[in-house]
Amino acid sequence: MAEKSPQGPRERYRAQVRAEIKEHAREQIATAGASALSLNAIAKQMGMSGPALYRYFAGRDELITELVRDAYRSLADAFRAAAAPGADAAGLAHALRDWALADPQRYFLVYGTPVPGYHAPDDITRIAAEIMTTLLDAFTPPPPGDSGGPLQEHLAGHRDWAGDHPAPPAALRRALAFWTRLHGALSLELAGHFSGMGFDPAVLFAAELDSVLER
């Protein structure tokens, strides 16, 4: 709450350069993956020489972390926008797929291969929790006639991740299934594992969504 919109022209310029750096970084990641991101190449594209970027980011890791943060926030925004009217889970699902297809590497920035040592900063974890809250909202209250099952019983006793959300166990189970099943179909599609297989990934995605909604 301390620094909102930049007051001085100095911070204004600074913010703009930071944004431009991230722009180039996003482009690089989209075309060659996050591991190919080069600060030097970005500097060259911007007409300045190497170390100048260290005025704006402490290093490569911080830049990537910032992009991961942006990706999380972007997903959270897309989710909230899709949930705005009446908390329809199908709408959330399509928002998720659209968001993922718009920039696959951004999806992998969030859900891709983790670096063994890396631990996300607290604020990113908080955005992830916000996404989860939106998801829980969409499944609360759950439709009647729910089967239950061992997982639902287990979740009834292990609901730390729901925080103080009033979602009943059935909603927890559905939200979890929504997350894992759609991620399963989506990540394999984005990674190209369906490419030579001949079927339409959208049909699979729709079927997985139905499996979450109808049962």
Next chain:
Amino acid sequence: MAEKSPQGPRERYRAQVRAEIKEHAREQIATAGASALSLNAIAKQMGMSGPALYRYFAGRDELITELVRDAYRSLADAFRAAAAPGADAAGLAHALRDWALADPQRYFLVYGTPVPGYHAPDDITRIAAEIMTTLLDAFTPPPPGDSGGPLQEHLAGHRDWAGDHPAPPAALRRALAFWTRLHGALSLELAGHFSGMGFDPAVLFAAELDSVLER
């Protein structure tokens, strides 16, 4: 079939050094991820200096490709071994989870974030097809009383990926669900997205497996 066991001591030595290089590479990847794999570091560990490794691998990419190939073959072997007795899908699922938990980074070598430009060699694609065949075997014939659904109808007309396998559409649908749902639960678990959430990933995995088997 041409070159089985090395005949000369020359090729024998060569194969052993290649294996040792891969051993160190695997270790590095397991502890720091594939992006942190350094040929130089491997050479240093083996007591030789840098460029010597280029006698055994054309470069970093070929080494990684080889490790990906090994990972695929390892998964295919684990799958076939689990399917040997009576083609039980639950056995396959547990074999998959055990295989993944034994070395998460190896799992991500197969199912992790793809490099945009990269295209897997044909022999790797063939191993992937072999895995799929094992999976289709396990679901053929499918249990009776199957619901069908839009996905199953779609797959009935788009079964290129099944090759000449006699699996009926219901088996295709189940095999696909097995793959995507278990991958969804497993990859999120391995990536640590469930870490602070308080529930047991094994219970989720079992529930997802049930969802594939029972419906």
Next chain:
DNA sequence: CAGATTTCGTTAGAGGTTATCAGGGAGCGT
């Protein structure tokens, strides 16, 4: 308005990486 101070971007350089190349030495096969 003028001086002090902060900030920016540069060059230089250390230390890391992949990868190529030329040459010496060791082991293998005949």
Next chain:
DNA sequence: ACGCTCCCTGATAACCTCTAACGAAATCTG
């Protein structure tokens, strides 16, 4: 035992991240 092939080393080039020191420009302050 000789010749040949293959292995390994050191040098080198071209990248990379990141630090340090310096000059220049813009901002803030008296």
